[in-house]
Amino acid sequence: MITIDxxxxxxxxxxxxxxxxxxxxxxxxxxENVNGQYYIGDGIKGDDITININGIPGNDLGVFMDGPTIAxxxxxxxxxxNTMNAGKILIKGDAGxxxxxxxxxxxxxxxxxxxxRVGIHMKGYNxxxxxxxxxxxxxxxxxxxxxxxxxxxxxxxxxxxAAGDYFxxxxxxxxxxxxxxxxxxxxxxEVELYEADDNxxxxxxxxxxxxxxxxxxxxxDIAGKPFYKIVPSSARPYAHLYTSA
Amino acid sequence: xIKSSFSNIQSEYLALIDHTKCVRCKRCIQNCGxxxxxxxxxxxxxDHTKCVxxxxxxxxxxxxxISIVKNPTVIRENGNWxxxxxxxxxxxSETGGIVISGMGTTFKYKKYFDHILLDACQVxxxxxxxxxxxxxLKTYLGKKPSKIExxxxxxxxxxxxxxxxxxxxxxxxxxxxxxxYGSISLNxxxxxxxxxxxxxxxxxxxxxxxxxxxxxxxxxxxxQVASGRFGVHRDYLNSGIAVEIKIGQGAKPGIGGHLPGEKxxxxxxxxxMIPIGTDAISPAPHHDIYSIEDLRQLIFAIKExxxxxxxxxxKVAAVHNIAAIVSGIVRAGADIVYIDGYxxxxxxxxxxxxxxxxxxxxxxxxxxxxxLREEGIRNEASLIAAGSIRSSADAVxxxxxxADAVAIGTAALIVxxxxxxxxxxxxxxxxxxxxxxxxxxxRLDPEVYGERLYNLISAWSHEIQEVLGAMGVNSIESLRGxxxxxxxxxxxxxxxxxxxxxHAGL
Numbered sequence: 001m002i003t004i005d006x007x008x009x010x011x012x013x014x015x016x017x018x019x020x021x022x023x024x025x026x027x028x029x030x031x032e033n034v035n036g037q038y039y040i041g042d043g044i045k046g047d048d049i050t051i052n053i054n055g056i057p058g059n060d061l062g063v064f065m066d067g068p069t070i071a072x073x074x075x076x077x078x079x080x081x082n083t084m085n086a087g088k089i090l091i092k093g094d095a096g097x098x099x100x101x102x103x104x105x106x107x108x109x110x111x112x113x114x115x116x117r118v119g120i121h122m123k124g125y126n127x128x129x130x131x132x133x134x135x136x137x138x139x140x141x142x143x144x145x146x147x148x149x150x151x152x153x154x155x156x157x158x159x160x161x162a163a164g165d166y167f168x169x170x171x172x173x174x175x176x177x178x179x180x181x182x183x184x185x186x187x188x189x190e191v192e193l194y195e196a197d198d199n200x201x202x203x204x205x206x207x208x209x210x211x212x213x214x215x216x217x218x219x220x221d222i223a224g225k226p227f228y229k230i231v232p233s234s235a236r237p238y239a240h241l242y243t244s245a
Numbered sequence: 246x247i248k249s250s251f252s253n254i255q256s257e258y259l260a261l262i263d264h265t266k267c268v269r270c271k272r273c274i275q276n277c278g279x280x281x282x283x284x285x286x287x288x289x290x291x292d293h294t295k296c297v298x299x300x301x302x303x304x305x306x307x308x309x310x311i312s313i314v315k316n317p318t319v320i321r322e323n324g325n326w327x328x329x330x331x332x333x334x335x336x337x338s339e340t341g342g343i344v345i346s347g348m349g350t351t352f353k354y355k356k357y358f359d360h361i362l363l364d365a366c367q368v369x370x371x372x373x374x375x376x377x378x379x380x381x382l383k384t385y386l387g388k389k390p391s392k393i394e395x396x397x398x399x400x401x402x403x404x405x406x407x408x409x410x411x412x413x414x415x416x417x418x419x420x421x422x423x424x425x426y427g428s429i430s431l432n433x434x435x436x437x438x439x440x441x442x443x444x445x446x447x448x449x450x451x452x453x454x455x456x457x458x459x460x461x462x463x464x465x466x467x468x469q470v471a472s473g474r475f476g477v478h479r480d481y482l483n484s485g486i487a488v489e490i491k492i493g494q495g496a497k498p499g500i501g502g503h504l505p506g507e508k509x510x511x512x513x514x515x516x517x518m519i520p521i522g523t524d525a526i527s528p529a530p531h532h533d534i535y536s537i538e539d540l541r542q543l544i545f546a547i548k549e550x551x552x553x554x555x556x557x558x559x560k561v562a563a564v565h566n567i568a569a570i571v572s573g574i575v576r577a578g579a580d581i582v583y584i585d586g587y588x589x590x591x592x593x594x595x596x597x598x599x600x601x602x603x604x605x606x607x608x609x610x611x612x613x614x615x616x617l618r619e620e621g622i623r624n625e626a627s628l629i630a631a632g633s634i635r636s637s638a639d640a641v642x643x644x645x646x647x648a649d650a651v652a653i654g655t656a657a658l659i660v661x662x663x664x665x666x667x668x669x670x671x672x673x674x675x676x677x678x679x680x681x682x683x684x685x686x687x688r689l690d691p692e693v694y695g696e697r698l699y700n701l702i703s704a705w706s707h708e709i710q711e712v713l714g715a716m717g718v719n720s721i722e723s724l725r726g727x728x729x730x731x732x733x734x735x736x737x738x739x740x741x742x743x744x745x746x747x748h749a750g751l
Contacts, residue, residue: 039546041481042549042550044479063546064478064479064482064550082533082546083477083479094502120528120532124520148523164377170526235520236523238503238526239506241343243340243343243346245344245346
């Protein structure tokens with residue numbers, strides 16, 4: 001276990017210290033006074049490594065990450081979990097834009113809100129099933145080009161609209177669960193809406209229990225309502241757009 | 246709508262069989278990936294509508310019984326309404342679709358390489374015979390320091406104190422351009438990997454991930470990261486000699502990619518790390534890059550993930566403000582910039598983009614080199630020029646215009662039998678190149694075509710040495726960006742100005 005005071009430190013030095021620590025066999029990292037440093041956890045590997053962050057990490061938190069757990073005691077900025085392969089990221093505040101871009105595995109749990117383009121081009125593959133759970137609301141282009149995996153939008157603060165415009169535009173794989181029905185006119189033409197059945201809820205329970213446990217909130221409070229499920233109408237949305245010369 | 250049963254579009258070619266020569270061995274039936282031929286009980290029948298003139302059948306007909314001819318039935322000639330306009334209108338009115346095709350544009354735009362002539366020595370300085378004297382083609386791609394510091398050991402010999410940024414060492418200034426597993430077959434990629442290793446150059450995975458079989462070739466492979474992030478993970482980034490961020494492609498600037506679900510079988514699914522049968526869609530932009538600053542962010546995310554040990558290349562299409570764009574890319578921290586001209590190839594792109602978007606590589610390259618020199622940052626990144634390099638002459642001219650190396654895509658496929666039929670998008674390539682059908686892929690032998698690729702690049706390298714010798718220089722480095730050794734013919738003042746070269750005679 002090591003503690004690193006990141007105050008005034010360049011991201012290059014901070015990330016080098018983390019990489020060197022992992023090389024020496026350190027499993028637990030406590031980063032204090034983090035203030036906008038980019039790329040924390042970039043490309044690191046190892047299921048038993050945890051990084052606790054006090055402060056606000058900069059863009060690309062956990063980019064290309066493959067296994068470790070990062071917990072942020074506050075807000076995060078853009079590109080959380082960019083092209084992440086495995087591992088877990090917990091954000092106890094809000095996250096910025098483009099959460100989980102091209103994410104292939106692992107989990108990102110956000111207690112608060114997230115910005116535009118959450119889960120864009122997220123994809124599942126074999127046993128790898130990426131999962132994003134957002135406690136609050138999200139901006140426009142939610143789940144754009146989504147190709148696989150699971151996104152759960154809880155909308156816990158009970159605002160009218162938990163998602164912005166261009167909802168699930170280009171979605172061609174994966175599944176979105178909503179705790180609250182949203183304005184149907186915002187749905188892309190490429191998706192279909194169903195009420196979540198018992199199988200869905202049984203599947204979700206494992207993740208929601210973990211989410212509730214991670215953020216120390218009541219499972220009953222977040223799982224109590226009927227959920228809705230959104231799936232793409234086709235895995236081939238653009239199959240008929242082209243003709244060969 | 247009622248689907249009408251007839252089409253206005255008549256077959257472009259006729260597959261004619263000389264039945265007096267034909268021995269009914271049916272090899273043509275087996276070889277044609279398009280289903281042109283069938284056996285009619287006593288003779289081979291041709292469905293001309295299916296023929297694309299890919300050349301496979303007559304190459305493998307043991308009796309020389311097949312001729313492919315252009316359909317002599319004319320569409321009435323008209324200088325304004327060309328055949329391609331009329332056919333496109335018919336096709337689109339019948340299908341309602343965007344017309345797509347493979348390879349580069351088929352339009353006859355001016356090819357500037359064909360209007361540039363090289364210099365040679367006469368009397369005042371001696372030419373060099375490359376067969377007898379050393380002629381250096383070795384090329385290093387990567388950031389070069391703006392100054393170097395030296396120390397001296399006890400014997401007074403200089404020791405380099407400056408830490409050199411990572412470089413790709415090429416034995417000859419060629420690389421194979423990015424062509425993904427999916428757009429081309431694994432055997433086609435393997436042929437390039439074998440040739441790259443034998444030649445001491447590199448190939449490029451394209452955006453389709455790295456197949457397990459190619460992992461041992463890592464030192465000769467650039468791995469690509471495109472907007473779909475297919476197969477991209479930390480080990481992938483570290484498995485090649487360099488990482489390339491694909492922003493654009495000459496054949497389709499500004500648009501994304503789309504590998505249709507029917508091509509995503511088990512092996513491609515594993516390599517791209519996506520489920521079988523889903524469309525592999527690459528969005529038009531990277532959604533973490535909306536600015537030069539964002540590009541810098543991804544460049545350094547990759548450098549962090551690879552411990553600053555790999556050069557990072559950025560590939561862009563040549564477009565109108567390319568000089569300013571490349572300046573930004575270099576300032577964003579790219580070690581290599583790959584510029585792809587508008588005649589570059591593709592696995593599939595809408596014709597509207599392929600035929601009408603982008604600018605020639607010659608003009609783009611000249612302006613980029615000029616701009617980077619003016620700004621004093623030319624050493625910060627190497628330049629790769631691409632977009633139908635058809636010969637060693639094109640390569641030499643590109644290098645004299647400012648490129649460090651050139652990329653070969655379509656030419657490499659032509660080595661493998663490609664007849665540039667432009668139907669790569671259909672996945673029926675009879676040569677086993679741009680197809681995933683196992684019975685077609687199997688016929689492309691990586692060893693055979695790896696050797697032919699080796700032969701081609703070796704021959705082109707010797708030709709470059711001949712030209713360098715004629716110009717009296719003994720190193721490709723001496724020609725790089727040396728536009729004084731170029732002259733233009735049949736070019737306007739504006740064209741000469743953009744190219745930064747004088748008219749022949751001056």
